[in-house]
Every structure is written in structure tokens, then in C-alpha cells.
Amino acid sequence: MPAATIIVPTYNERDNLGPLASRIFASVDPATCSLLVVDDDSPDGTAARAEELAADLPVRCLVRRGARGLATAVIHGLREAEADLCVVMDADLSHPPEAIPGLLEAMSDPAVDMAIGSRFVPGARVDLHWPLHRRLNSLFGRLLARPLTPVRDMMSGFFCVRRRQLDLDRLDPVGYKIALEIIVRHRFENVVELPITFADRAAGQTKLTVGEQLRYLRHLWRLYRG
Numbered sequence: 001m002p003a004a005t006i007i008v009p010t011y012n013e014r015d016n017l018g019p020l021a022s023r024i025f026a027s028v029d030p031a032t033c034s035l036l037v038v039d040d041d042s043p044d045g046t047a048a049r050a051e052e053l054a055a056d057l058p059v060r061c062l063v064r065r066g067a068r069g070l071a072t073a074v075i076h077g078l079r080e081a082e083a084d085l086c087v088v089m090d091a092d093l094s095h096p097p098e099a100i101p102g103l104l105e106a107m108s109d110p111a112v113d114m115a116i117g118s119r120f121v122p123g124a125r126v127d128l129h130w131p132l133h134r135r136l137n138s139l140f141g142r143l144l145a146r147p148l149t150p151v152r153d154m155m156s157g158f159f160c161v162r163r164r165q166l167d168l169d170r171l172d173p174v175g176y177k178i179a180l181e182i183i184v185r186h187r188f189e190n191v192v193e194l195p196i197t198f199a200d201r202a203a204g205q206t207k208l209t210v211g212e213q214l215r216y217l218r219h220l221w222r223l224y225r226g
């Protein structure tokens, strides 16, 4: 298995980190892969939990103070990653760690720019108990981004990229949609989407607020403006 850094942005995910790390290191080799938690100084003690896990596993935690935001946390992680191959995923076990080897395998083809764990290709399943308004929200969000990229799940937070192919100084996202930002800014054309089963968050609370949705509109505006 190639060396890879698994970057996980966190805000108040203390109770998810243990199960997440167990499932990650049951799926990838701890001798070549490591977990990089990028925490925005969560009040629930997420960073302390990461430090506990670091006693037995290749886990490192970066704490950002005074900054908030999923996408910028991921960029911070990409800057600090040890490996060239970087996998980005959520902490809440919505993204199955068992799919990581498939993403890494897809990147073994040098022509592939990015591999995405996708909810919207044949074979994918979305095991969610989302209320109708949230599903409509997600659909509407994807429709708004459709002219920017043919990628079906451009909103996914589960993907693999090569650090050396990224110009991190060119990225200027607000909010959540880091994959969309990377695809559009780098004009990535060869994006592979692998079907995943997407689950409801395991523990803890959502951070997806109305403010976050307004930030998404601002983000789209920036991308359309070029």
C-alpha cells in the first residue's frame, strides 16, 4: 500500500475519533499511512482525544486557534501532510474508511487527478435519515454547481489527491466545499468517482447551519467569477 496521509477536519468530534481511527487502521497499513486531525480548537476536547490515540497509532493533531472553517482546515492539513497522497474525509463516520484502499488504488493511475468517494454514481448508497428540506438542499446545491464540473458528487468531503499536483496558494474557499474548490481551480478533468455507502453521522452534532449554506452561495459566486 502506498504512503498516504489521511486528513480529517474536526470540530467537536471527540466521540467519533476512536472508532474512526480503529476503522482507518484496520483498512490501511499504519506503517505507511497516518492520520492527521486538523481541529479548530474544539471545546469538547477533540484534540486531547487525538493525543490519546497518538500513544498507540500514527495520529497527529494540528490545532488551529482563532480560525474556523472546514475547507480552510483541509488546506492547512494539505500543507502539513507528510505524504504526497492525501485522503480527506469527515470525522463522523459518514465516510466509510474501508473505501480508502479503493481511492488509493484509483490514484495509482498517474492520469487520474483525483479519486472521490461518491454518493451519486451507480452502486452508491445513501443511508440517511435526512428530512426532506435537507435532501432538497443537497440536490439544489449540486444543481447550482453543475455548470462548473461534470463530477456527480462535487460536494463530497471524501477524496484523494496528490499534494504535488495542488497549488494551495490558488485555493480560496469559504465554507465546506473543498473538493469543488480543488476541481474547479485546478481544472481537474480526470476525476474518478467510486461508489460509497454514506451513513448518518455516528455521534455528535451537525455544524451545517443556514450560515454555512449562505457561505456556499458566496463560494459558488467566487468560482463562477473565476
Ligand SMILES: Nc1nc2c(ncn2[C@@H]2O[C@H](COP(=O)(O)OP(=O)(O)OP(=O)(O)O)[C@@H](O)[C@H]2O)c(=O)[nH]1
Binding pocket: 008, 009, 010, 011, 012, 013, 038, 039, 040, 068, 069, 070, 073, 089, 090, 091, 092, 094, 157, 200, 201, 205, 206, 207, 208
Ligand atoms: N476543523 C474544522 N472542521 C469542521 C468545521 N466544521 C465542520 N468540520 C468537520 O467537517 C466534517 C463535516 O462536518 P459535518 O458537521 O459532519 O457536516 P455534514 O456532514 O454536512 O453534516 P452532518 O453529518 O449532518 O453533521 C466533520 O468532520 C466536522 O467535524 C470547522 O469549522 N473546522
Ligand SMILES: [Mg+2]
Binding pocket: 090, 092, 094, 201
Ligand atoms: Mg457529517
